[in-house]
Amino acid sequence: MPELPEVETIRRTLAGHLTDARVTGVRLIWPGAFQGWGELDFAGILTGKRIQGLERRGKYLLIHLDEGWSLVAHMRMTGRLLYFSASQEIGPHTRGVFELNQGELHFQDVRKFGRILAVPSAAVNEVRGLAALGPEPLEQEFTPDVLRNRLRGKKTCLKSALLDQRVLAGLGNIYTDEALFRARLSPERPAASLEREEAEKLTAAIKEVLKAGIEAQGTSFRDYRDANGRKGEFQRSLQVYGRQGQLCTACGGILVSKRLGGRTAVFCPACQV
Numbered sequence: 001m002p003e004l005p006e007v008e009t010i011r012r013t014l015a016g017h018l019t020d021a022r023v024t025g026v027r028l029i030w031p032g033a034f035q036g037w038g039e040l041d042f043a044g045i046l047t048g049k050r051i052q053g054l055e056r057r058g059k060y061l062l063i064h065l066d067e068g069w070s071l072v073a074h075m076r077m078t079g080r081l082l083y084f085s086a087s088q089e090i091g092p093h094t095r096g097v098f099e100l101n102q103g104e105l106h107f108q109d110v111r112k113f114g115r116i117l118a119v120p121s122a123a124v125n126e127v128r129g130l131a132a133l134g135p136e137p138l139e140q141e142f143t144p145d146v147l148r149n150r151l152r153g154k155k156t157c158l159k160s161a162l163l164d165q166r167v168l169a170g171l172g173n174i175y176t177d178e179a180l181f182r183a184r185l186s187p188e189r190p191a192a193s194l195e196r197e198e199a200e201k202l203t204a205a206i207k208e209v210l211k212a213g214i215e216a217q218g219t220s221f222r223d224y225r226d227a228n229g230r231k232g233e234f235q236r237s238l239q240v241y242g243r244q245g246q247l248c249t250a251c252g253g254i255l256v257s258k259r260l261g262g263r264t265a266v267f268c269p270a271c272q273v
């Protein structure tokens with residue numbers, strides 16, 4: 001699933017193509033991926049609207065239109081938004097096409113889990129999932145004290161707590177494992193057990209790894225591409241994620257994997273305590 005760096009990369013690559021473009025038509029190849037507002041038709045809402053700007057909230061992409069409307073897109077496992085400067089043939093996994101006065105935007109999704117909603121801009125924060133999101137980890141307001149407060153009282157392990165979008169918005173398996181390794185903290189630690197100094201290290205590690213992921217245009221293993229169809233490069237810099245059984249880059253020990261709260265964590269039992 002695309003995490004914060006991937007969605008931010010998509011936002012940035014789309015912004016140059018879509019800002020001020022006008023939607024001239026909508027083709028819904030698989031209507032199940034698209035939802036209008038109330039009784040209003042999705043295509044009817046979009047057609048004729050001008051795109052004013054793009055925003056990201058956690059793992060959600062927000063496309064703001066004129067006349068008080070917005071699109072809320074969640075890629076889920078395999079969703080992609082790809083821009084083309086000219087008309088393209090419909091691919092086997094294309095679920096919808098937004099025709100623009102300057103090109104086309106295709107929504108592709110192999111597994112059909114992704115969703116795009118058309119909602120009044122004033123109601124964006126009421127959308128299920130968005131409404132309960134925690135703070136943005138790259139904002140200046142996200143501090144060690146904020147992190148400790150968000151984790152206080154949590155009965156889960158640290159890995160599970162960081163994956164909870166109500167605690168912190170945008171982190172997934174990849175960047176959680178990488179941040180915990182940089183902070184030298186075990187994913188098995190009780191979430192509420194962090195001391196002030198540990199929270200400082202983890203806050204800094206989260207910001208560092210997310211910024212590095214954005215700079216590398218995200219992480220591509222299988223499905224993720226930016227809006228221009230390009231792969232990310234952060235997979236070349238991974239220290240722990242996907243490297244179970246290999247040597248720790250810090251101590252030379254063996255990295256292990258463990259199921260925690262239904263998700264797999266990869267870490268160094270010697271370095272991360």
